[in-house]
Amino acid sequence: MEHEDQKLLQSSQTEQRDYNRKEETHGPRSCSKKDSNRAFQDIPECNEGDMIVCGRSKDICNRSVMHLSYQEELTVNEEPTAQMKYEDHKPTENSCEEAKDNKRDEIDEITRIHGLLSEKSGKIEPEVTCYITGPSITVEYLECRIINDMSSLVVEDSEELVSNIISVACFDSGNVISFPINIAIPYTARYRGNYRDIMVKVTDTNFQSSYLTPISFEGYQGHQKGTFAEVKSCQLGIFSVVSCLKKETFTVPTSGLSQKLSMDSRISLNYPPETFSSPVIMQLKVQPVEPSLISILKAKYDVYQSVVSTSPLVHIQHPSSQPFNKSVSVILPCPPNPEKKKQGDATEKGRASSATFTRVTSAHHLRAMSASVRKHRENISESLKLLGYRCKEEEWVVLDDVIVRTARNGLVSFEIDEYLESFIAIRLSFAMDNTHLVLFIRALEEAIHSTMANIILYRKTEYPDKIVVLLVPSKELKWDLQSLREEGYFGPPEPTQQFQLREGEQVHFRFIGNIFASDDGKTFGKAYRLIFHSQRKPKLELQLKEVDEFGNYSSPHYKGTAVFYKMTREAITKNWDQPLLPDDYQHQSPLCKLALTLPKHEKLINRPQSTKRICTDSTEALWDNLLYWLAEELSEDNASLLSLHLPIRRSTLQLVRLKSPDNLTQQIYELLCFWKKNLPRSADKQRLLSRYLRKSGRSDLAEELRFKWENKEFTWQRHLMNAAD
Known part of the structure; x- marks a missing residue:
């Protein structure tokens, strides 16, 4: 069956490619209201437990919404009393009125929405995997599974997964799939931005991927409101929602083109007339570079200290067989040196002060002037470099023959006359050799994707x-x-x-x-x-x-x-x-x-009555009683002061806290037991403990302890009664 499913997936790819070429306007869909008493007579019955109908609610135009939980086999068990309403798969205008007048005995094409659920471990209720809208004869035989374990094979460097990885397949090899079908996948994206877009990625059995643009994002699917990426697909396979770099496509005619990118209007490309001998389709992606990434690389490697800023990383695709007849002008944003801006502000401030006050020449002023001259000389060496990635060489190169000029408001401009798969402009505060520049851009690429x-x-x-x-x-x-x-x-x-x-x-x-x-x-x-x-x-x-x-x-x-x-x-x-x-x-x-x-758990040993241990040492029992009584009487501050005077190691204190993190009385009791255990038998425990209590500011407890010890007075605590029980 799996082999036939693979054939079905592969054969449907050609239909998907043909379908993607068509541009459709997805407007409000009309529907026809069918007789609610009509139901499928050819749906096979199934054993109890094969499918669970979790619920149903009416959608717009009375479309039936069913939540299905697939267990071993996906079949439909139709209740005799269940009533369903369907919509016509080929709606026309005024179809709702036509359905009332013209009731057909046979329904050839019916559209239904199924909320396919998948049970996840550790959860009582199954999770909604996706919603599929399509002909009922198709939807009834689709099986959906969550396969998040394969997510490492689906995503790429510039992508971010924002949904489950789901597999949609037909479990009946004899059933013919009627395409297209609508698939809506719930997703959660926390970060978007102008440079990124939400796409649905479709992966086949050979792990070849294609991308579908969602026709809707937010709204209702069945009776559930949320964020869904809904696409119209002509193939089955592995579906996932990813956040990827936004792609901008435009055609460069022979008459030339000046193009500003919609994702960042500061980036523009100017193609002069006859740049190419025939029209060329261009595809661009822009990867922004966070200043924090540059700071991290400079902190790790001293050799990159001269890097001030970079432009965004631009990826471009067009037929490399088309040579450049003329140079293409490119404008990119590249932030200026902030130190240079501070120096300019300080200079303007100095000019304003010199217009008001008489300048006093001194040795300090001369030293400041000489330092300013040195800084100015350093700024003269500030340069701009362009790096490009050539497909033929499959490596980054420094384009020394390209002159990068500073334009207004942090923009740089340059001209290129060859095909570069990627390029980036780098602003340097002082000279840096080409080898280190190539190493820097490799490290920057790694940091961007990490x-x-x-x-x-x-x-x-x-x-x-x-x-x-x-x-x-x-x-x-x-x-x-x-x-x-x-x-x-x-x-x-x-x-x-x-x-x-x-x-x-x-x-x-x-x-x-x-x-x-x-x-x-x-x-x-x-x-x-x-x-x-x-x-x-x-x-x-x-x-x-x-x-x-x-x-x-x-x-x-x-x-x-x-x-x-x-x-x-x-x-x-x-x-x-x-x-x-x-x-x-x-x-x-x-x-x-x-x-x-x-x-460690305390082991409970069940002994016969004749072998039960009986404590004959009344002194030990009295001490255990008195120590627990003290633990109940001492506050947290008293215990902290007492622990400073007791000859106990710090590791013992940490162990006591770990043993009973939420029970202060038990902590103090364990601490006092540790102290008593390390004393020799001949030590006067009552006298020593009374002295420590006085040092910690509880003389009253010291006196009461002496009285209880001399009179052998037991205080029945709760823990002793529990132990007796």
């Missing part, structure tokens, strides 16, 4: 064995930590140091030491992965468990380490269909590590 990220591993406060692992962009780390704390997750450990990741790269991790984890509560010791997408935050909920319950015997915690490894997209492409094994990472250097602890 994002700084952190890994968070937090645990539930009330369930220390329940953890959550997130891979988040560094710029959103503060908000993600706050959100996790609101959900009841806290550290330690703290988040990792930030590191660079590209879109679609993966972080694999495993646990070593005396702790391992499971995502289903049954299988432990596996390796796990998080796929990085800058606008989607992968999240894993795991359960920790000790490997050896008798390990770490000298510690109140089991100890382990989470080790993280980075997997590039190139490595993922080679082994994407292979299962993850811990041994696969032995040859790699870890990206980072996080130390973990798991509290």
Whole structure:
């Protein structure tokens, strides 16, 4: 069946390409109202549980909206009492009135909307995958699945995934698909901007991709309101919504053209007449360069200190077989040197002051003048360089023969007479050799396509064995930590140091030491992965468990380490269909590590009545009683002062806090028990503890402790009564 589905996908690509050439105006759709008592007689029945009809609501023009949850086989179980209303697949004007007058006995083409749902692990209710509108005979046999594990193979460097990866296929090989169909995919995009656009990416079985422009973004799909990317498609396959660089297409006639880009009006290209011997279609993309990226590169490498600013990175496509008959003038924005602007402001301020006050010549003034002259000489060496990427050489080159001039208001202009796949202008404060310029643009390209990220591993406060692992962009780390704390997750450990990741790269991790984890509560010791997408935050909920319950015997915690490894997209492409094994990472250097602890559980031993232990030492029982009484009486400030006087190590204090993070009384009690345990048997514990209480400002408790000790007075606390029960 899969082989026939592949044939169906491949055969439909030709129809998709032909369809994409047509320009259609998508206006309001009219519909015809059919008899509500008519239903399909040829829909096969299915066993109970094959399909769940979650709900139905009426759309505009009485279109039926059904939410379907696919489990093993997708078939339709029609209830005898269910009534459905359909719309005509080929509506015409006044079709609603014609349907009332002309009721046909047979319905050839019917349009229906199906909300296809897919169940995700850990969620009680299934998630809406997409909405498909098309002929009912087609929609009924479509199967939709979420395949987010393949997202690394779908996205490219300049793209950002903003939706689930969904697969739409026909599970009945004998059914003929009637194209086109409308597919609406829910998505969430946090960052847009003038340079980016939302597109639907369609990938076939050979991982060849094409892009569809959505015909609508916001509104209702069925009874659900939200943000949807709706496209009209003539093929099935893998669909995803991506945020990609906006593409601008225009035709350069033989008479010439002066074109300003809509995404940034400061960028313009002027093609003189007869630049090309025949009309040429041009496609441009503009990648903005954040000043912070340049600052990061300058901080990492001293050799790039001369770089002041850059223009946006311009990507251009046109037939390279068409030679340039004339040079093309290009204008790009390239911010000026801010130090030069400050110097100009200072000069103007000095001129204004000299017009008011008499200038006094001194040695200090002469030194200032000489420094100003030196600065002026340095500014004279400021230069502009143009770098281009040539397809034939497949590398970046410095175009020394191209003169880049400074225009008004931070603009630069130059002329090119050859085909460059990409180009960028760089402003330098002083001379820089071409080798380092090429290295800089390579590093800048890598930084543009990368994002700084952190890994968070937090645990539930009330369930220390329940953890959550997130891979988040560094710029959103503060908000993600706050959100996790609101959900009841806290550290330690703290988040990792930030590191660079590209879109679609993966972080694999495993646990070593005396702790391992499971995502289903049954299988432990596996390796796990998080796929990085800058606008989607992968999240894993795991359960920790000790490997050896008798390990770490000298510690109140089991100890382990989470080790993280980075997997590039190139490595993922080679082994994407292979299962993850811990041994696969032995040859790699870890990206980072996080130390973990798991509290030990107190073992309850059920003994017969005849073998139960009976405490015969009344002194120990009295001390246990008095220490817990003190723990209840001391406040947090009193405990802090007392801990300064008690001969206890700092590591012991940290261990006590970790053992009972939310119970102050238990912390103080554990602290006093540690102190008493380290004393020799012959020590006068009451006298020593009374002295420490007086030093911490609680003389009243010191006297009461002495009285209780001398009179052997027990105070029945709640914890003792619970223990007795």
